[in-house]
Every structure is written in C-alpha cells, then in structure tokens.
Amino acid sequence: MEQQQVQDTIKLIKRGFSLQMNGVASASMREKGIGGYLNWGIQLPALRNIAQQYGKDYDLAAALWKENVRECKILATLIMPAERMSSDLVDLWMEQTTTQEMAEYATFNLFQYTDSASLHAFAWIASDKTLEQICGFNLLSCLFRKGAEPDDRDINEFLDQAIAALADNSMAVRHAANNSLVAFADMGELQEKIVEAAMRKCM
Structure with missing residues (x-):
C-alpha cells in the first residue's frame, strides 16, 4: 500500500x-x-x-x-502478517506496549504466530518487567495449546520461572503463570505429573 x-x-x-x-x-x-x-x-x-x-x-x-x-x-x-514480524520488530512492539490489555492482544493476535514466539516467550518469563512476564507466560500457554513440546532444559526453565511467578506481587503475572502451568499440564498425563511434582517441591 x-x-x-x-x-x-x-x-x-x-x-x-x-x-x-x-x-x-x-x-x-x-x-x-x-x-x-x-x-x-x-x-x-x-x-x-x-x-x-x-x-x-x-x-x-x-x-x-x-x-x-x-x-x-x-x-x-x-x-x-506474522511472517513479516522479525525478532527485532517483536522486541520493538513489546518495548512500545504500555498496558496489560495491549500486551495480551499483541500476544494472542500476533506474537504467538511469529517464528520467534518460543524464543521470546522464554526470554520474557525471565524478565523483571511485568508486561514482558505477562506476555511470556501467555505466549507459552498459546504454544502449549497448539502442541509445542519444549525440551527437558526448557521445561525446567519454564517450571522454575512459572512457580516463582506464582508469588509475584502482580496478580496479572500470577494469573498468566498459572494459566501456562494449566496449559502445559493439559498436554498429557506426563506433563500433568511433571507439574504436580514441581508444585509439591515448592510446598
């Protein structure tokens, strides 16, 4: 145009x-x-x-x-078009996002379909910025529901970050982290047992 x-x-x-x-x-x-x-x-x-x-x-x-x-x-x-969203452009849009509502719309409407979705998700859940954490956990929820299976290293990273986030001061971060744990557990019996075991360790 x-x-x-x-x-x-x-x-x-x-x-x-x-x-x-x-x-x-x-x-x-x-x-x-x-x-x-x-x-x-x-x-x-x-x-x-x-x-x-x-x-x-x-x-x-x-x-x-x-x-x-x-x-x-x-x-x-x-x-x-998701295929036109380079990793750098995703980072730029994330930096320019200032509300939870917009972070969620960007994640669900666009970020989950980009080639760098998984990389951004794991980077963001380890961030100290609330909106990035919300995006990261929501992004992982989307990917898990689409059947994306992380490797053992990524599973451990995800569980560590998600369980830590359940104690975050932000209710939105806690909610997003909990949803991602539920989405991962819903992938199958093995994943459900992994989440249950991880939760027991932190009790």
Missing part, C-alpha cells in the same frame, strides 16, 4: 471509530487503568470486522501501531 493510501486509510478508519464509540466502555476501561492511549471503547468483535475488510497488510499495520489510539494498535495486531 502506498504511503498516501495508508494515511488516507487510517483517516477513514478513525472516522469510523467516532461512529462506533462506546462511551460507557471507554469510561470503564479508564477506571480500570486500561489507559495510555486515546480510547474509543470499541470492542474486539467490531475491530475484527474492520480488520477483515483490509486483510493482512504490513504497511497499514505498521502505521496503525504508531498511532496513539487504542483501537489503531489493536487493529495493527490483527492486520500485521
């Missing part, structure tokens, strides 16, 4: 936001701390419908991500 066409498309998308604005949802999100961006309160199903109109488009997604608008950034995670 040409640069001018990208900018014209973004203007068109933003005009559409004003017609779909949900003032109650927007206010509720602000009260819950889902802020940092201009927020129209538009829900994910409506944004998915918008994304389907444009399909996968790298240039449009990259431009949308640069907008300081919640809905633009969510659309970016839906429109960006």
Whole structure:
C-alpha cells in the first residue's frame, strides 16, 4: 500500500471509530487503568470486522501501531502478517506496549504466530518487567495449546520461572503463570505429573 493510501486509510478508519464509540466502555476501561492511549471503547468483535475488510497488510499495520489510539494498535495486531514480524520488530512492539490489555492482544493476535514466539516467550518469563512476564507466560500457554513440546532444559526453565511467578506481587503475572502451568499440564498425563511434582517441591 502506498504511503498516501495508508494515511488516507487510517483517516477513514478513525472516522469510523467516532461512529462506533462506546462511551460507557471507554469510561470503564479508564477506571480500570486500561489507559495510555486515546480510547474509543470499541470492542474486539467490531475491530475484527474492520480488520477483515483490509486483510493482512504490513504497511497499514505498521502505521496503525504508531498511532496513539487504542483501537489503531489493536487493529495493527490483527492486520500485521506474522511472517513479516522479525525478532527485532517483536522486541520493538513489546518495548512500545504500555498496558496489560495491549500486551495480551499483541500476544494472542500476533506474537504467538511469529517464528520467534518460543524464543521470546522464554526470554520474557525471565524478565523483571511485568508486561514482558505477562506476555511470556501467555505466549507459552498459546504454544502449549497448539502442541509445542519444549525440551527437558526448557521445561525446567519454564517450571522454575512459572512457580516463582506464582508469588509475584502482580496478580496479572500470577494469573498468566498459572494459566501456562494449566496449559502445559493439559498436554498429557506426563506433563500433568511433571507439574504436580514441581508444585509439591515448592510446598
């Protein structure tokens, strides 16, 4: 998509936001701390419908991500082709993510489909940054549910980090870590026993 066409498309998308604005949802999100961006309160199903109109488009997604608008950034995670997300670009988007909501959308809509998903997941669960930890454990949950089997070294690293995270000050980190343990245990009887044994050790 040409640069001018990208900018014209973004203007068109933003005009559409004003017609779909949900003032109650927007206010509720602000009260819950889902802020940092201009927020129209538009829900994910409506944004998915918008994304389907444009399909996968790298240039449009990259431009949308640069907008300081919640809905633009969510659309970016839906429109960006995962195969165009280099490891460095994933790192950049993660660095530019400032809310839990956006971290979760980026993970579930985009990061889990990138070639570097596993590498980023293990790097992030070892991070001291809350949003990176949330992304890392959520990313592992996605990968486990898709049947990705870590090797013994990665299993040990995962269990150590996840169990430690269960005592984290952040409820969101604890929740993400617990979900990843459940997703791993759900992979099979062996994985369930591994989690049970690891949990017993820390009691």
